Amino acid sequence: MARGIxxxxxxxAQSTELLKALFPYSGNAVLLGMTGSPGAGKSTLVDQVAHAxxxxxxxxxxxxxxxxxxxxxxxxxxxxxxxxxxxxxxxIYIRSMATRGSLGGLxxxxxxxxxxxxxxxxxxxMIETVGVGQDEVDIVRLADVTVVVLVPGMGDDVQTIKAGxxxxxxxxxxxxxxxxxxxxxxxxxxAMQAITPSRANAARAGGPEALxxxxxxxxxxxxxxxxxxGAGTAELLAAIEKYRAYLQQDGRARARRIDNWRQRIxxxxxxxxxxxxxxxxxxxxxxxRYAAEVAEHKRDPYSLVEKIIDNLGKPE
Amino acid sequence: MARGIxxxxxxxAQSTELLKALFPYSGNAVLLGMTGSPGAGKSTLVDQVAHAxxxxxxxxxxxxxxxxxxxxxxxxxxxxxxxxxxxxxxxIYIRSMATRGSLGGLxxxxxxxxxxxxxxxxxxxMIETVGVGQDEVDIVRLADVTVVVLVPGMGDDVQTIKAGxxxxxxxxxxxxxxxxxxxxxxxxxxAMQAITPSRANAARAGGPEALxxxxxxxxxxxxxxxxxxGAGTAELLAAIEKYRAYLQQDGRARARRIDNWRQRIxxxxxxxxxxxxxxxxxxxxxxxRYAAEVAEHKRDPYSLVEKIIDNLGKPE
Numbered sequence: 359m360a361r362g363i364x365x366x367x368x369x370x371a372q373s374t375e376l377l378k379a380l381f382p383y384s385g386n387a388v389l390l391g392m393t394g395s396p397g398a399g400k401s402t403l404v405d406q407v408a409h410a411x412x413x414x415x416x417x418x419x420x421x422x423x424x425x426x427x428x429x430x431x432x433x434x435x436x437x438x439x440x441x442x443x444x445x446x447x448x449x450i451y452i453r454s455m456a457t458r459g460s461l462g463g464l465x466x467x468x469x470x471x472x473x474x475x476x477x478x479x480x481x482x483x484m485i486e487t488v489g490v491g492q493d494e495v496d497i498v499r500l501a502d503v504t505v506v507v508l509v510p511g512m513g514d515d516v517q518t519i520k521a522g523x524x525x526x527x528x529x530x531x532x533x534x535x536x537x538x539x540x541x542x543x544x545x546x547x548x549a550m551q552a553i554t555p556s557r558a559n560a561a562r563a564g565g566p567e568a569l570x571x572x573x574x575x576x577x578x579x580x581x582x583x584x585x586x587x588g589a590g591t592a593e594l595l596a597a598i599e600k601y602r603a604y605l606q607q608d609g610r611a612r613a614r615r616i617d618n619w620r621q622r623i624x625x626x627x628x629x630x631x632x633x634x635x636x637x638x639x640x641x642x643x644x645x646x647r648y649a650a651e652v653a654e655h656k657r658d659p660y661s662l663v664e665k666i667i668d669n670l671g672k673p674e
Numbered sequence: 675m676a677r678g679i680x681x682x683x684x685x686x687a688q689s690t691e692l693l694k695a696l697f698p699y700s701g702n703a704v705l706l707g708m709t710g711s712p713g714a715g716k717s718t719l720v721d722q723v724a725h726a727x728x729x730x731x732x733x734x735x736x737x738x739x740x741x742x743x744x745x746x747x748x749x750x751x752x753x754x755x756x757x758x759x760x761x762x763x764x765x766i767y768i769r770s771m772a773t774r775g776s777l778g779g780l781x782x783x784x785x786x787x788x789x790x791x792x793x794x795x796x797x798x799x800m801i802e803t804v805g806v807g808q809d810e811v812d813i814v815r816l817a818d819v820t821v822v823v824l825v826p827g828m829g830d831d832v833q834t835i836k837a838g839x840x841x842x843x844x845x846x847x848x849x850x851x852x853x854x855x856x857x858x859x860x861x862x863x864x865a866m867q868a869i870t871p872s873r874a875n876a877a878r879a880g881g882p883e884a885l886x887x888x889x890x891x892x893x894x895x896x897x898x899x900x901x902x903x904g905a906g907t908a909e910l911l912a913a914i915e916k917y918r919a920y921l922q923q924d925g926r927a928r929a930r931r932i933d934n935w936r937q938r939i940x941x942x943x944x945x946x947x948x949x950x951x952x953x954x955x956x957x958x959x960x961x962x963r964y965a966a967e968v969a970e971h972k973r974d975p976y977s978l979v980e981k982i983i984d985n986l987g988k989p990e
Contacts (some may be wrong), residue, residue, distance in 0.1 A: 620965035
């Protein structure tokens with residue numbers, strides 16, 4: 359499994375062949391997305407949830423997406439500390455993913471890694487991201503259930519809770535809920551839920567249609583946890599089960615997976631196209647020469663991009 | 675200017691024509707990127723910096739990138755509150771950008787909006803983002819000077835300060851530095867600077883070569899501010915000037931702009947290609963049908979993407 363994941367992360371021809379072969383075995387795991395801002399205690403919460411599922415005899419795969427480092431490959435300290443608590447239990451597998459290179463592919467690669475874990479027979483595949491960038495939103499949107507983790511003490515800035523995060527949440531968690539301000543966060547969520555445009559409106563404004571189907575008659579519940587002690591973990595699992603039961607009604611689960619795949623196929627297509635162009639049409643040397651010409655204002659980049667694309671094969 | 679920005683945000687054929695026409699007039703503004711986690715007080719700090727530049731007689735354009743909402747278009751409360759303090763001064767222009775649709779283009783669109791502001795003659799163009807997602811890292815990397823804003827009180831989680839954020843910073847700000855823990859944040863930055871691989875190593879590990887040139891002999895300074903009172907703003911402006919003077923040496927400014935353009939041209943190319951494919955090769959109906967086939971496991975998505983691309987024009 360670990361070797362398979364490495365192959366997938368490396369994106370070679372081998373990667374595609376492996377994924378094609380594994381795809382028929384995927385689709386059985388529950389994909390659980392968990393997102394929240396840095397410092398919200400997501401990792402600890404994910405660990406608690408994983409242990410709780412283990413007690414039910416389920417096997418877990420965790421993909422922890424670690425954004426931000428295009429150069430050195432991710433967090434320096436966090437992962438090492440984390441790995442230690444699980445290494446004794448083969449029923450929990452954690453893979454930390456850093457962003458590989460700065461252009462695209464993060465959401466696709468994460469989804470591919472989740473596919474490997476899913477096809478390997480893991481019952482639950484958890485995808486953990488820092489939920490503030492667009493890439494991270496794309497990632498958690500690929501899950502069956504999306505949990506948004508908030509935390510008291512950041513509420514003095516109106517930017518903290520954003521509309522987009524509100525809209526992707528199927529379940530809210532207020533972690534570190536023993537701290538001052540937990541009630542305030544809860545009130546803020548309720549207030550945002552009251553003023554956020556309804557799902558139906560959001561869908562009409564350009565969102566995928568499936569979304570209107572997805573969360574009609576579902577008001578995301580708010581679960582309070584203290585991940586460091588495990589308080590609230592059972593309630594979170596119950597909320598996840600309740601949401602899954604809701605999804606099973608009226609074809610919602612299928613509508614959601616179709617919508618997710620639309621999104622994912624589009625992203626895969628975009629990445630694959632770009633790789634193809636880089637491989638065949640734009641050498642390193644050319645790219646640097648073009649960049650220098652643009653930087654020196656000898657050429658405008660908009661005409662340049664049109665020229666490169668027009669030379670590909672004149673699609674019309 | 676506002677109309678021009680709207681045209682650019684809408685991405686039509688008109689947008690490209692406008693950008694081609696404006697490009698020759700761009701390249702004179704100082705591009706200042708400011709990034710930090712939610713709640714770091716970035717907006718207030720950006721406002722203080724803008725006012726300080728105004729006192730020097732400079733004109734300012736601000737692009738505030740508001741991530742997270744693929745559906746409703748961004749923050750609900752933040753912008754309205756913010757706009758009020760500037761509307762009397764035509765020398766400061768703020769544009770809040772939400773992510774438009776969930777697939778790509780955010781970094782490109784932001785850069786295009788900055789180009790409009792630049793071409794319109796603004797002396798300083800500030801780009802403000804929440805700096806935790808890959809898109810946001812891509813955005814601030816396009817600036818001439820990148821300021822990373824940290825804040826005390828989030829330091830109890832090892833995830834808070836990430837290697838990637840360390841590496842994009844030309845200058846650090848500790849905002850809300852009158853709060854407890856400011857010294858601790860400073861120590862953490864220093865500690866991370868000590869263990870972060872040197873720029874030269876980062877470049878060898880796959881980063882753009884220009885980066886090795888860029889920040890050699892430059893240790894990002896740490897400026898303490900209290901944006902709500904304006905304390906430290908003058909020191910921040912001085913640090914920015916010092917970095918700009920450093921950039922002027924040994925062709926660093928040119929190397930950095932070339933590197934930025936390489937990145938940006940690649941992203942423009944990727945987005946344009948994808949738009950072309952969506953327009954000519956993949957109708958809405960087809961996309962939904964394919965997604966349903968994949969969701970039902972009748973088809974694997976990897977072969978599907980290959981098939982679509984192979985039908986484009988067989989590039990080899």
